[in-house]
Amino acid sequence: MSIIVNELNYIYNPGTAMEVQALRDINLEIKDGEFIGIIGHTGSGKSTLIQHLNGLIRATSGGIFYNGADIYDEGYDLRTLRTKVGLVFQYPEHQLFETTVMADVSYGPKNQGLDEKEATLRAVGSLNAVHFPEKHFYDSPFELSGGQKRRVAIAGVLAMKPEVLILDEPTAGLDPQGRDEILEMVSNLRSTQHITVILVSHSMEDVARYVDRLIVMNGGGVMYDDTPQAVFAHYKELEEVGLMAPQVTYVMHALAEAGIPVRTGATTVAEAKDEILSVLC
Amino acid sequence: MLKDVTLGQYYPADSVIHRLDPRVKLAGTLLYLISLFLFQGPLALATATVFLILLITLSKVPFSYIVKGLRTIIIILIVTAAMNLFFTTGTVIVQFGIFKLTYEGIQMAILMMIRLVYLILGTSLMTLTTTPNQLTDGLEKGLRWMKKIGVPVHEIAMMMSIALRFIPILTEETDKIMKAQMARGADFQSGGLIKRAKAMIPLLVPLFVSAFRRANDLAMAMEARCYHGGDGRTKMKPLRYTAADRNAYLLLFSYFVAMIALSLLWTKVLGGGKLFF
Ligand SMILES: Nc1ncnc2c1ncn2[C@@H]1O[C@H](COP(=O)(O)OP(=O)(O)OP(=O)(O)O)[C@@H](O)[C@H]1O
Ligand SMILES: [Mg+2]
Numbered sequence: 001m002s003i004i005v006n007e008l009n010y011i012y013n014p015g016t017a018m019e020v021q022a023l024r025d026i027n028l029e030i031k032d033g034e035f036i037g038i039i040g041h042t043g044s045g046k047s048t049l050i051q052h053l054n055g056l057i058r059a060t061s062g063g064i065f066y067n068g069a070d071i072y073d074e075g076y077d078l079r080t081l082r083t084k085v086g087l088v089f090q091y092p093e094h095q096l097f098e099t100t101v102m103a104d105v106s107y108g109p110k111n112q113g114l115d116e117k118e119a120t121l122r123a124v125g126s127l128n129a130v131h132f133p134e135k136h137f138y139d140s141p142f143e144l145s146g147g148q149k150r151r152v153a154i155a156g157v158l159a160m161k162p163e164v165l166i167l168d169e170p171t172a173g174l175d176p177q178g179r180d181e182i183l184e185m186v187s188n189l190r191s192t193q194h195i196t197v198i199l200v201s202h203s204m205e206d207v208a209r210y211v212d213r214l215i216v217m218n219g220g221g222v223m224y225d226d227t228p229q230a231v232f233a234h235y236k237e238l239e240e241v242g243l244m245a246p247q248v249t250y251v252m253h254a255l256a257e258a259g260i261p262v263r264t265g266a267t268t269v270a271e272a273k274d275e276i277l278s279v280l281c
Numbered sequence: 282m283l284k285d286v287t288l289g290q291y292y293p294a295d296s297v298i299h300r301l302d303p304r305v306k307l308a309g310t311l312l313y314l315i316s317l318f319l320f321q322g323p324l325a326l327a328t329a330t331v332f333l334i335l336l337i338t339l340s341k342v343p344f345s346y347i348v349k350g351l352r353t354i355i356i357i358l359i360v361t362a363a364m365n366l367f368f369t370t371g372t373v374i375v376q377f378g379i380f381k382l383t384y385e386g387i388q389m390a391i392l393m394m395i396r397l398v399y400l401i402l403g404t405s406l407m408t409l410t411t412t413p414n415q416l417t418d419g420l421e422k423g424l425r426w427m428k429k430i431g432v433p434v435h436e437i438a439m440m441m442s443i444a445l446r447f448i449p450i451l452t453e454e455t456d457k458i459m460k461a462q463m464a465r466g467a468d469f470q471s472g473g474l475i476k477r478a479k480a481m482i483p484l485l486v487p488l489f490v491s492a493f494r495r496a497n498d499l500a501m502a503m504e505a506r507c508y509h510g511g512d513g514r515t516k517m518k519p520l521r522y523t524a525a526d527r528n529a530y531l532l533l534f535s536y537f538v539a540m541i542a543l544s545l546l547w548t549k550v551l552g553g554g555k556l557f558f
Contacts, residue, residue: 016346017292056460079466087464095461097486107483111466142490156465 003030003053003164008062010048022048024220030198035190037207038200040217041242046200047090049217050166054085083112086162090169092153096141101152104141108160126158130185147178158189164196165189171206183210204246208267216243229265248272292409298340299410302526303419309533310407316540317396322547325540326395332536333399340410350405351398358397365390413445422520435511443499451492458487
């Protein structure tokens with residue numbers, strides 16, 4: 001079970017003055033259960049790439065295979081694909097429309113053909129999974145706080161029980177606490193529900209803490225595709241394309257250059273602390 | 282999904298036409314349209330054609346790009362041509378039942394087609410080479426005299442520029458919400474009329490919410506910058522005529538005079554008919 005992206009190219013508005021090649025020659029294999037981070041400068045094609053993975057955008061050239069089936073085959077059921085590959089858009093709270101939180105979260109399951117009861121059951125399950133307080137289940141989604149709205153929107157996608165969950169900058173515009181809560185929740189979901197998670201982010205610190213594999217995009221292409229440690233070893237090259245490795249990477253490299261024999265691979269503050277203590281004590 | 286609306290969208294390029302004052306382009310378009318409906322005879326028609334080709338070449342907008350805009354009105358063109366072909370009275374060539382094909386009908390149909398095509402090409406040349414902002418600026422300044430008779434020119438221009446500015450924003454927003462709902466299994470394409478109308482609710486509600494939010498934000502931002510209407514308001518880029526604009530007016534004027542002269546020459550001196558004979 002996997003997603004395979006083969007020689008993918010995508011051009012916005014081909015043949016006009018506003019022509020933009022948003023993706024060039026992307027090759028990826030995403031395996032079951034992976035926790036992947038996609039990072040890149042603004043305009044590097046992250047959002048465009050993930051919209052291909054559930055068939056919302058059709059590639060200009062190249063192919064995508066979900067569990068071995070070509071999603072561009074005639075007769076391939078894209079609607080089912082979209083429920084298997086759940087995509088949470090940037091600022092997902094802008095897509096809420098129902099009169100109650102419950103009804104909004106049930107929208108996806110109902111589109112899958114589930115009846116009222118089952119849909120409600122799914123909604124309750126996913127609202128609990130995102131730690132949405134029960135007392136607001138029947139409130140209007142428009143009267144919630146920003147962070148709560150975002151949880152409802154994520155629950156709306158989770159309620160379809162996707163096998164792959166893709167989140168486009170789920171923490172944009174949230175305060176540090178809201179950000180940590182959402183990321184922690186996503187990480188928990190992955191371990192409890194055994195789903196593949198793809199997290200698009202601007203923040204190296206965020207991805208470094210959670211993901212096992214990091215894809216760096218630049219100018220529509222894949223620049224690095226490796227473990228976070230291996231990617232951050234290229235911190236100088238990352239800077240050249242407008243990205244920054246986590247701050248601890250800089251600290252560790254500075255220490256190593258100053259002659260302290262630390263390994264420079266630490267990507268989070270906790271790892272760095274352990275490493276430094278182990279060398280000093 | 283909604284990207285195929287190309288008719289008259291600004292085409293960025295650096296050309297003489299792009300740099301002209303928007304008032305010149307507005308007046309020019311109006312004059313060109315009038316000339317299209319006044320002219321008589323092949324001489325004037327040739328002049329109008331040459332003039333249009335000259336302007337398109339000068340504008341550096343690819344010819345194919347302008348012509349693409351015609352696709353949207355092809356139905357109107359066909360219907361107009363058909364109406365003229367069969368419902369003009371005159372010398373009958375063939376007759377099917379109540380439909381009569383006449384010489385005059387053929388002439389009228391050709392004439393109307395040419396007029397409509399030139400009209401669309403001419404007006405889209407203006408919108409292709411002028412940003413919406415310049416256009417409303419041009420309208421506001423060009424129609425300033427109407428304020429004396431109580432027309433709120435500034436307010437209308439401001440509303441127009443805001444509305445124009447919102448079109449791409451809302452198009453993008455619609456696209457985004459549509460995709461977001463499709464990611465939740467929405468289906469906008471299949472089903473009967475009622476099912477489709479119902480499927481629009483998850484699109485329309487967020488769209489309205491966002492439109493109101495944006496309108497509200499914009500109003501706040503304008504208030505915060507002390508916007509209080511047009512009186513005493515200055516422009517960051519005030520419109521000023523340059524030598525090029527004066528020459529353009531001169532060229533337009535000569536074109537218009539030539540069109541009248543050639544039409545008169547054809548009908549009065551050479552004794553020709555409306556188009557060719
Ligand atoms: N609807 C669109 N029409 C035309 N061009 C677009 C559209 N959406 C994106 N682009 C262009 O495609 C390129 C990639 O955009 P994309 O949204 O995928 O970037 P991103 O990496 O998600 O950026 P961000 O971090 O700002 O969200 C950019 O150059 C952008 O200008
Ligand atoms: Mg993006």
